[in-house]
Amino acid sequence: MSPRPRARSTKRQFPRTARINQLLQEILAEELERIDDEPLAMVTITGVEAEPDLRNATVFFDDPAGGARDDEMLAALEDVRPRLQAAVNNQARLKRTPMLVFHPDAGVREGARIEEIIRDLDTERGAREEASDATGDRRDDDVDTDADPDGRGDGG
Numbered sequence: 001m002s003p004r005p006r007a008r009s010t011k012r013q014f015p016r017t018a019r020i021n022q023l024l025q026e027i028l029a030e031e032l033e034r035i036d037d038e039p040l041a042m043v044t045i046t047g048v049e050a051e052p053d054l055r056n057a058t059v060f061f062d063d064p065a066g067g068a069r070d071d072e073m074l075a076a077l078e079d080v081r082p083r084l085q086a087a088v089n090n091q092a093r094l095k096r097t098p099m100l101v102f103h104p105d106a107g108v109r110e111g112a113r114i115e116e117i118i119r120d121l122d123t124e125r126g127a128r129e130e131a132s133d134a135t136g137d138r139r140d141d142d143v144d145t146d147a148d149p150d151g152r153g154d155g156g
Contacts, residue, residue: 017052023092024048024057028100031087032080039069039076046105050098057098060105070104077102 025048032040043063050057063073077084081100089097 017050020050020054020092020094021048021057024050024059024088024098027088027091028059028084031084035080035083037076037080039072040080043073043077046107054094054096054098057100059100059102060107061102062105062109073104074102 025045028048029045032043032045043061045059046062047060048057049060059077061073061077063069081102085097085100088094088100
């Protein structure tokens with residue numbers, strides 16, 4: 001009798017912690033939608049980073065105010081932390097429920113700041129080009145290079 005073929009181990013696309021991070025982010029976002037709390041109405045969970053031993057998980061968030069209300073958001077999230085941890089405990093089949101720690105997402109804010117700078121530069125450039133066109137000024141690279149360099153018109 002021939003031996004049974006071994007069951008193939010399924011290679012997953014993401015490591016375990018990445019899958020857990022994604023799961024926690026989804027659970028927390030859904031639970032925040034259910035909470036009827038004014039300060040938390042527009043909070044977005046942008047990411048979660050759980051430690052491999054699942055003792056702690058850092059939850060990154062952002063809100064439309066862009067940092068102006070960080071202290072208020074942190075206090076509101078700390079108030080609902082037990083409810084969020086209970087949701088994680090009930091919905092995720094994990095060995096332990098990580099302690100949730102909240103931090104504003106600096107990456108989102110830096111990206112928004114960079115986009116604002118680029119928009120301002122584009123606006124400035126457009127205004128300069130319009131002003132240049134209105135006054136008839138020509139930039140050096142617009143000058144005809146075939147013109148007579150000494151200006152005598154004799155070709156030589």
